[in-house]
Amino acid sequence: MIDLQRVRADTPGVAFVAHLNNAGSSLPPRQVHDAVVDHLQREAEIGGYEAARERRDRWEHTYDALARLLNAGRDEIAVIENATRAWDMAFYAFPFAPGDRILTGRAEYASNWIALKQVTDRTGARIDVVPDDEHGQIDVAALASMLDDDVKLVSLVHVPTQSGLVNPAAEVGRVTREAGVPLLLDACQSAGQLPLDVDELGCDILSGTGRKFLRGPRGTGFLYVRRGLIEKLEPPLLDMRAADWQPDGTYTIRSDARRFENWETYYAGKIGLGVAVDYALEIGIDSIRARIVELAEKLRAALREIDGVTLLDRGAVLAATVTFTVDGVSPDEVQQRLEQRGVNVSTMDASSAQLDYGPRGIAEAVRSSVHYYNDDSDLDRLVEGVKEITWTRSPA
Ligand SMILES: Cc1ncc(COP(=O)(O)O)c(C=O)c1O
Missing domain, CATH: 3.40.640.10 (Type I PLP-dependent aspartate aminotransferase-like (Major domain))
Known part of the structure; x- marks a missing residue:
């Protein structure tokens, strides 16, 4: 079990942002x-x-x-x-x-x-x-x-x-x-x-x-x-x-x-x-993996519930990264609007993943990625932000 209080106390950045761009660059201890x-x-x-x-x-x-x-x-x-x-x-x-x-x-x-x-x-x-x-x-x-x-x-x-x-x-x-x-x-x-x-x-x-x-x-x-x-x-x-x-x-x-x-x-x-x-x-890499899998699954489950959100990740085993699109809103706009709410995610386009996104017809996506020091409030801020974006999107 990871002592979440301790690892968050070791991570000054958690006071400023809900950092869900760990696949880009994590907040350092x-x-x-x-x-x-x-x-x-x-x-x-x-x-x-x-x-x-x-x-x-x-x-x-x-x-x-x-x-x-x-x-x-x-x-x-x-x-x-x-x-x-x-x-x-x-x-x-x-x-x-x-x-x-x-x-x-x-x-x-x-x-x-x-x-x-x-x-x-x-x-x-x-x-x-x-x-x-x-x-x-x-x-x-x-x-x-x-x-x-x-x-x-x-x-x-x-x-x-x-x-x-x-x-x-x-x-x-x-x-x-x-x-x-x-x-x-x-x-x-x-x-x-x-x-x-x-x-x-x-x-x-x-x-x-x-x-x-x-x-x-x-x-x-x-x-x-x-x-x-x-x-x-x-x-x-x-x-x-x-x-x-x-x-x-x-x-x-x-x-x-x-x-x-x-x-x-x-x-x-x-x-x-x-x-x-x-x-x-x-901390222990096995404990880190377990916590990441738990958080990522929680995030996927919450995003799956939102009308207009499509999850893109495939694989028998999944880890920290959760990619998705929002109908009618570009990934760049999603990223920017989340950033305004203090939530960090990034975007991916097909030029980063031609052999994967290309055949699947994915032009671009929002990439969120959890780490063990994230907590439920970080996930909630992302999910609430995405919900708000879907409510305000223009009708198709
Ligand atoms: C799968 C994979 N390989 C290699 C790299 C390149 O790493 P770096 O930017 O440290 O050169 C990245 C960076 O995002 C990556 O995701």
Whole structure:
């Protein structure tokens, strides 16, 4: 059980807004905020390099915290400025050739797809999209039947940006592991809301971000690469953090996952990310998941009752994100009118989710997303706001 009073007392933002845009960026706990501000203060006092040296144990701890979160080794972790770059640094390291195939699912994220397309256009490799099953999640049996010697990578989004779906990542991992094909798991939306054990998930690479369900600072992300794969992947970009310049003009690339990092980094954010992970682990990811599922179900049930509201989420398992449309009112207008009432949600359009929204004829949607620190009054404010919007919409 989560001590709601305590976590809300730790979250100054709840006094200002009903924040239901956690899939965008969560309200951080004050512990995270304080750690970031404290490091920035120290940088101002003694200098940036000096502060990083003095507090080395604090930013080094972030690798241990992430390793614990993922059940990984600290040498398998890189801290990178966001989930997209983390994903890119691993993906662009694969040497694809004509005839190679990359499998992805309908939940694929826009930036990942753009990278897949750029690389396949350049190399003559091909993207094949695995269909969804009848629940709207990736069809694991279809995926298994599509695997052959030409498949060099499977890219899977665990929880998409545009819906509450939770893809069956561990089942996919079992299939890819059996086939000996690397699985690149985008855990950007799942990190901090679902348990992530890289062994149970069977993934070889995992990317995540700090600011969403982990409640870390913006501008922070991370990458996990399985030990045996690290030295097989030459990062697409190298600098003097990733490699050492040798007297003979050559360079040697470091052997741990920090080969995917770059030299200059946001130390305050890195420390804050570690504090955020510690905070989540202390609450317990299983408790977080249970509370999120409870709140999201409550919200779905309440929205379902409102005439003119259509819920869009599909999947055998659903998590924090609740997407919907309101007949006759654009998602942008819904978002703005909720904002006027102190309720934060966001909007999604098909350009963020072509493989999902496109075939379903969804042009855009309102995206609300709960976190464990939300309470019933936050949900009520959203539901009341949506009701009011439906009463005042113009007749069709
Ligand atoms: C599923 C998914 N993958 C990747 C990303 C990109 O994360 P970042 O903005 O940290 O690069 C997002 C962001 O919304 C996302 O939802």
